[in-house]
Amino acid sequence: HKYSSYNPPPGSLGFPLIGQSISLLRALRSNTDYQWYQDRIKKYGPVSKMSVFGSPTVLMAGPASNHFVFSNQDLIFTQTKAINVLIGHSIMTLSGDELKQVRSALQGYLSPEMVTKYVWKMDEEVRRHIDLNWVGHKTIKVAPLAKRLTFNIISSVMFGQGAAPFREALAIDFEKVVRAALSIPVNIPFTKFNKGLSASRRIRKLLRQIAHEREAAFQQGYCSSADDFFTYMLALHSEGKHSLTVEDIVDNAILLLIAGYETSSVLITFLIRQLANEPDILGKITDEQEEIARNKGPNKPLTWNDVSRMKYTWKVAMETLRTVPALLGSFRTATKDIEYRGYHIPKGSQIFTAQIVTHLDANFFDEPSKFDPSRFDNLSSIPPYCFVPFGGGPRMCPGNEFARTETSVAMHYLVRQFRWKLCCKEEGYRKDATPMPVLGLPIELETRSAP
Numbered sequence: 001h002k003y004s005s006y007n008p009p010p011g012s013l014g015f016p017l018i019g020q021s022i023s024l025l026r027a028l029r030s031n032t033d034y035q036w037y038q039d040r041i042k043k044y045g046p047v048s049k050m051s052v053f054g055s056p057t058v059l060m061a062g063p064a065s066n067h068f069v070f071s072n073q074d075l076i077f078t079q080t081k082a083i084n085v086l087i088g089h090s091i092m093t094l095s096g097d098e099l100k101q102v103r104s105a106l107q108g109y110l111s112p113e114m115v116t117k118y119v120w121k122m123d124e125e126v127r128r129h130i131d132l133n134w135v136g137h138k139t140i141k142v143a144p145l146a147k148r149l150t151f152n153i154i155s156s157v158m159f160g161q162g163a164a165p166f167r168e169a170l171a172i173d174f175e176k177v178v179r180a181a182l183s184i185p186v187n188i189p190f191t192k193f194n195k196g197l198s199a200s201r202r203i204r205k206l207l208r209q210i211a212h213e214r215e216a217a218f219q220q221g222y223c224s225s226a227d228d229f230f231t232y233m234l235a236l237h238s239e240g241k242h243s244l245t246v247e248d249i250v251d252n253a254i255l256l257l258i259a260g261y262e263t264s265s266v267l268i269t270f271l272i273r274q275l276a277n278e279p280d281i282l283g284k285i286t287d288e289q290e291e292i293a294r295n296k297g298p299n300k301p302l303t304w305n306d307v308s309r310m311k312y313t314w315k316v317a318m319e320t321l322r323t324v325p326a327l328l329g330s331f332r333t334a335t336k337d338i339e340y341r342g343y344h345i346p347k348g349s350q351i352f353t354a355q356i357v358t359h360l361d362a363n364f365f366d367e368p369s370k371f372d373p374s375r376f377d378n379l380s381s382i383p384p385y386c387f388v389p390f391g392g393g394p395r396m397c398p399g400n401e402f403a404r405t406e407t408s409v410a411m412h413y414l415v416r417q418f419r420w421k422l423c424c425k426e427e428g429y430r431k432d433a434t435p436m437p438v439l440g441l442p443i444e445l446e447t448r449s450a451p
């Protein structure tokens with residue numbers, strides 16, 4: 001109240017700790033969150049205060065707010081309190097020089113030059129996954145399989161075969177951590193948060209063990225920086241590019257793994273769901289992929305060059321991300337008192353911007369409920385900061401090329417080999433940290449061509 005004309009954003013914080021969490025969670029689970037945000041915006045305008053996921057929060061809506069949130073230097077990247085406890089000292093908790101070093105290391109690890117080297121691993125994982133889980137099956141559940149596929153891809157890229165014997169157990173524990181991400185961070189036995197915390201301890205123990213093995217191999221000159229994430233980070237450390245300890249590298253590995261598998265699996269799941277209802281779009285993707293396959297020898301793995309030609313496939317993926325963003329939005333924390341649109345936002349406030357607010361706004365996307373990949377024919381026709389599935393500004397997702405590549409590789413094999421029908425046409429989806437079809441998206445499969 002040091003300002004003479006102190007003007008906080010409108011809205012209320014609700015009940016202590018709980019605030020509006022229950023009402024927002026309910027909206028997310030019933031997939032009515034767009035309406036929930038609209039109701040708030042109608043009542044309070046594009047900037048309003050509330051309390052969600054354990055913290056007082058300012059909701060900011062619209063492209064100008066997105067720009068402000070993504071680029072303002074006084075807002076630091078935050079996640080829910082639960083995520084901070086579960087993941088530890090990762091890039092998400094850093095600022096200043098430490099952040100610059102880690103961001104640059106992770107960005108390098110996920111740069112197009114590096115992703116070029118991962119394409120064959122992605123190709124190998126996708127083919128193995130399809131042979132094991134799709135070929136010969138009449139019905140399958142897409143969502144858990146997509147999670148397993150993207151988990152196997154990121155762990156194969158990050159740890160090579162180092163984690164292969166533990167993958168199954170790791171995948172189950174990572175799922176528990178992800179499910180605890182939006183929970184209220186109070187450690188009561190048998191709650192989601194409690195299970196997530198135990199899982200995160202087991203993951204940390206295992207990754208620490210792998211990291212120390214890689215450290216020993218690196219010091220003896222048995223491995224190089226392209227082999228796996230730990231060696232890559234240790235090599236950068238030896239060149240003086242960052243000062244992370246092995247513990248810090250493990251925490252960042254946990255973050256990278258979660259960021260790398262959960263979101264991409266959502267994209268693949270909803271892409272498959274959408275294509276079941278869009279025969280024309282599926283036909284066009286198939287033509288594009290057949291053309292790429294025709295120019296290759298049989299059984300030759302895909303290359304970076306092939307993936308770069310999958311342009312239509314990626315437009316359909318972007319339209320999927322517009323209608324069903326893989327993440328709710330972005331959280332930041334104000335490191336000092338700030339002012340936005342005449343409102344004073346005190347230091348320490350959490351700030352949240354939801355992607356769906358602009359993605360489904362008819363002012364920016366004609367007929368927003370229509371699924372139309374041709375919107376992306378001309379990217380410059382989309383107003384800035386309206387399509388933000390990967391965020392924006394200096395903290396924009398560094399994994400977008402990785403995600404584009406693995407999704408395109410997966411679609412290359414799926415659309416050429418199979419056709420599918422939704423087992424339950426009316427199946428809805430709910431958002432529980434990330435969107436998820438309520439039944440896991442069971443589909444009936446028909447083989448189109450021999451693998």
Ligand code: HEM
Nearest residue numbers: 091259260263264267326330389390391395397399402403
């Ligand atoms: C469809 C897939 C994906 C989507 C939609 C997505 C979306 C996002 C979004 C919205 C953010 C937050 C940006 C912000 O708040 O400003 C983010 C951050 C991040 N993503 Fe992704 N992501 C995807 C895939 C990936 C993949 C495959 C990886 C790694 C292999 C990855 C690694 C990261 C990392 C490390 C961050 C944190 C960046 C930082 O702290 O500066 N993401 N992602």
